[in-house]
Amino acid sequence: MTTGAVRAVVWRSYYQDSMALMRLAATLRERPGVREAAALMGTPANHDVLRGAGLAVPEAADAGPSDLVLVVSAATDADAEAALGAAREFFERRQRVVEESGRRRPRTLSSARRDLPDANLVAISVPGEYAAAEAMRALKAGLHVFLFSDNVALEDEIALKRLAVERQLFCMGPDCGTAYVNGVGLGFANVVTRGRVGCVAASGTGLQAVVSRLDALGEGISHAIGVGGRDLGAAVDGAMTKLALHALAADTGTELIVVISKPPAPSVLSPLEQAIRATGKPVVVCCLGAAPRADGNARWVATLDDAAGCAVATLRGQAWTPRSFGDPATVRTRLESIRGGSGALLGLYTGGTLAHEARVVLEPLIGAVAYGAHGGGPHRVLDLGEDEFTVGRPHPMIDPEARAARVRDSVERADVGVLLLDLVLGKAAHADPATPLVTALFDARRAAERAGRSLTVVASVTGTARDPQGLQRQTEALEGAGTIVLPSNAEAARFAALTLRRDLATTLLGGSS
Amino acid sequence: MSIERLLGRPLAVINVGLEVFAQELEADGVPVVHLDWRPPVGGPRIAAILARLADDEGAGGMGGS
Numbered sequence: 320m321t322t323g324a325v326r327a328v329v330w331r332s333y334y335q336d337s338m339a340l341m342r343l344a345a346t347l348r349e350r351p352g353v354r355e356a357a358a359l360m361g362t363p364a365n366h367d368v369l370r371g372a373g374l375a376v377p378e379a380a381d382a383g384p385s386d387l388v389l390v391v392s393a394a395t396d397a398d399a400e401a402a403l404g405a406a407r408e409f410f411e412r413r414q415r416v417v418e419e420s421g422r423r424r425p426r427t428l429s430s431a432r433r434d435l436p437d438a439n440l441v442a443i444s445v446p447g448e449y450a451a452a453e454a455m456r457a458l459k460a461g462l463h464v465f466l467f468s469d470n471v472a473l474e475d476e477i478a479l480k481r482l483a484v485e486r487q488l489f490c491m492g493p494d495c496g497t498a499y500v501n502g503v504g505l506g507f508a509n510v511v512t513r514g515r516v517g518c519v520a521a522s523g524t525g526l527q528a529v530v531s532r533l534d535a536l537g538e539g540i541s542h543a544i545g546v547g548g549r550d551l552g553a554a555v556d557g558a559m560t561k562l563a564l565h566a567l568a569a570d571t572g573t574e575l576i577v578v579i580s581k582p583p584a585p586s587v588l589s590p591l592e593q594a595i596r597a598t599g600k601p602v603v604v605c606c607l608g609a610a611p612r613a614d615g616n617a618r619w620v621a622t623l624d625d626a627a628g629c630a631v632a633t634l635r636g637q638a639w640t641p642r643s644f645g646d647p648a649t650v651r652t653r654l655e656s657i658r659g660g661s662g663a664l665l666g667l668y669t670g671g672t673l674a675h676e677a678r679v680v681l682e683p684l685i686g687a688v689a690y691g692a693h694g695g696g697p698h699r700v701l702d703l704g705e706d707e708f709t710v711g712r713p714h715p716m717i718d719p720e721a722r723a724a725r726v727r728d729s730v731e732r733a734d735v736g737v738l739l740l741d742l743v744l745g746k747a748a749h750a751d752p753a754t755p756l757v758t759a760l761f762d763a764r765r766a767a768e769r770a771g772r773s774l775t776v777v778a779s780v781t782g783t784a785r786d787p788q789g790l791q792r793q794t795e796a797l798e799g800a801g802t803i804v805l806p807s808n809a810e811a812a813r814f815a816a817l818t819l820r821r822d823l824a825t826t827l828l829g830g831s832s
Numbered sequence: 833m834s835i836e837r838l839l840g841r842p843l844a845v846i847n848v849g850l851e852v853f854a855q856e857l858e859a860d861g862v863p864v865v866h867l868d869w870r871p872p873v874g875g876p877r878i879a880a881i882l883a884r885l886a887d888d889e890g891a892g893g894m895g896g897s
Contacts, residue, residue: 334870336850360871384871424868428846435865437844439837442857444849445869448876452883453848453869459888463838467849475880487834500843503860506853542839566835746856 323354325392326399327376328406333387334360335410336444338747340387341713343409350405352398353391358406361386362446428456440489442505444468450493451475458482458490465505465545466492473554476547480558489566490559495545496523497745499530502540507716509745510785514539516630517573519563521546521580524670524743525623527781528808529577529605532627534783535806538634541572548671551583551591551606561594568598575634576602577626581675582609592617603630607676611641623676624807643813643827645806650814651828653803658773660818662736664688666700667725669715669752670781670808673741674702677812684816684823697734701725716743719752723759730766730774737775738763739815741808742793744782751788753796760800775818776802779811 335343340358347356357374359365361382369375374390382388389406393399417424425431432438441457443450447470454464458479466479471493483490491498491505497520498505502513509527511534520526520543530540544563551557560578567573576598583591583606595602595617604619605626612619620629625641632639644650664685668674678688678700689695692707701708703715703722715722729735738760742752760776767774778797782790794804805811817823844863847854854866872879 332870336852338850338852384875385873424866426868428848428867431846431865431867435844435846435863437842437863438846438865439841439844441846441848442853444847444853446871449871449879452872452876452879455880455883456886457846459883459886461888462846467853489835489838500838501841503843503857503862505845505857508856562835566839569836570839747850747852 323392323394324396324399325374325376325390326396326403327374327379327388327390328403329361329379329382330387330389332385333410334385335387337446337713338717339413341718343406345718346409347391347402347406350393350398350402352394353402354394355392356402357388357390359388360384361388428460432460439463440465440500440505442467444506447471447493451479454479454490454493455482458486458488461486461488463489464491465498466490466495466547467506468492469494473549476549477555477558480550480555484558484562487562489544489562491545492547494523494547494549497526497543498545499540499543501542504746506545507743507745507747509534509781509783510787511783512539513541515541515572515574515634516577517541517567517570517575518543518577518579519546519560519567520544520578521548521550521560522672524741524781525579525605525607525672525676527670527743527745528623528673529579529627529630531781531783532624532807533630536627536631538631541570542567546580548581551580551587553584553586557583557587557591557594560591564594564598564602568600574600575630576600577630578602578604578606579623579626579672580606582606601633603633607672608679622680622807622809623672624809644810647828650805650810650817651824654814654817654821654824654828657775657803657818660736660775660821662772662819663697663699663732663734664737664739664815664819665698665729665732665735666739666812666815667722667729668700668702668741669704669719669722670741670743671702671704673743673779673781673808674700676808677739680809680812681816684813684827685819700739716748716752719749719755723755726756726759727762727766730763730770730772733770733772736773737777737815737818739811740776740778740802741811742778742780742782742797744780744786744788744790744793746787748788751793753788753793757796757800760797760802764801775815776800777805777811777815777818778802779805779808781808
């Protein structure tokens with residue numbers, strides 16, 4: 320064990336949300352002499368995290384879920400004490416901001432409703448084990464629900480949605496990352512204009528990709544109803560998808576509907592098709608992995624990019640056919656400019672649906688692609704937002720460091736020749752996700768060069784010009800690190816495949832050169 | 833409250849959980865009240881039972897009032 324000091328403090332009955340604590344811990348880690356810092360509520364899972372990080376201390380052993388635990392490991396006693404003092408100041412400052420705003424903070428839903436009598440939606444992002452209870456109260460109170468929390472039991476989801484349908488209320492989620500109501504974004508939302516496209520989405524990043532692409536193509540969003548990833552499964556039976564389609568059919572501001580999901584369970588397919596037909600509006604369906612087809616008022620497409628492109632063309636009365644690349648000539652030039660073209664492909668994703676889409680695009684081009692950390696190979700795609708990678712850590716869209724570490728580790732694997740990445744922007748996401756990634760990419764590239772290997776890095780950026788991180792700024796930062804940035808995730812995956820199989824150029828880029 | 837009362841009316845939100853979401857909505861000019869939420873005494877199972885027992889249409893508050 321290295322010398323140094325570990326200091327801890329427990330504040331009883333002092334609940335703080337996980338994102339605020341993550342930001343505090345990150346601030347403390349940057350202080351002089353601090354080696355590691357943890358700011359956590361004393362839940363059983365967080366005690367495990369502390370043990371795993373070597374920060375379990377006797378004085379925090381009996382801390383409960385309502386107790387805040389701060390642990391700092393530093394070079395000296397003075398450094399550790401100073402960091403704990405800084406944490407105290409952090410909370411005092413927050414408290415002052417609340418007090419100076421002059422607004423009281425209600426403790427119950429009923430008193431919140433007295434403060435905001437026109438409230439029509441409750442946004443819930445408490446820890447998963449408490450989320451269903453809060454959602455149930457909101458629905459019983461006649462309020463729509465945006466349920467961001469994950470780790471909600473399937474039987475709870477079924478009960479919540481049954482009640483919601485009965486009351487004609489939305490229960491968006493659980494695990495609903497993004498939604499838009501009246502053009503206003505909820506959760507991880509990109510800044511887009513209000514417009515005439517309505518969405519029904521079982522996926523947060525899938526929705527972000529579609530609305531961002533629509534924005535780039537000059538179309539805006541009326542509403543986007545998130546339904547959670549399990550909605551089109553057999554157990555939930557498409558309860559919210561059907562309600563959302565019905566609502567968007569009736570909404571006068573919605574001229575076209577986009578449905579985004581994984582393929583529905585076989586038992587849900589026919590009811591879904593019926594609900595789509597019943598809208599009487601053009602519907603573009605992107606169920607990643609389902610075959611493209613035309614079906615009455617519905618057009619099923621293969622990728623998120625296609626969903627946006629097809630929607631825009633349909634609205635404008637233009638013909639639409641899927642294309643591998645929007646600008647094949649530029650792609651050809653870029654492909655010819657890079658060497659490499661051997662080794663395994665490793666996809667390191669922060670967006671779950673983007674990871675899934677990459678695999679759907681890649682497999683017909685380069686063969687089997689393993690999903691997750693174990694088995695299969697050599698090609699692999701990881702969704703770093705999956706539970707196995709986020710234990711005790713925030714989601715990689717909030718905290719990009721875990722992915723940066725994986726990028727560095729990737730070159731330890733001698734066979735990796737192509738890295739495929741996503742970068743997801745928007746409100747509530749990390750303020751500058753490109754910077755830690757770029758630093759890691761420089762390290763990885765240097766290590767690869769030292770080993771006499773080439774490393775091709777291909778990425779896409781999901782976001783808009785008005786997102787706080789700035790689409791152009793983030794794109795340029797990646798390009799500055801030698802990354803080839805494509806306009807969509809599907810194009811990035813195809814380009815990555817092309818670097819490994821140049822014989823696909825004729826098929827993917829057309830015959831002309 | 834029907835669907836039309838959400839999609840046809842200005843959004844007004846009660847936020848329970850991550851404060852950053854309340855701040856983002858406020859920056860968008862959306863009326864929002866951030867609840868001072870704490871894990872209910874008694875843990876998730878008791879919270880679930882209390883939620884099932886909660887009266888309809890707003891009576892009874894989160895964690896009691």
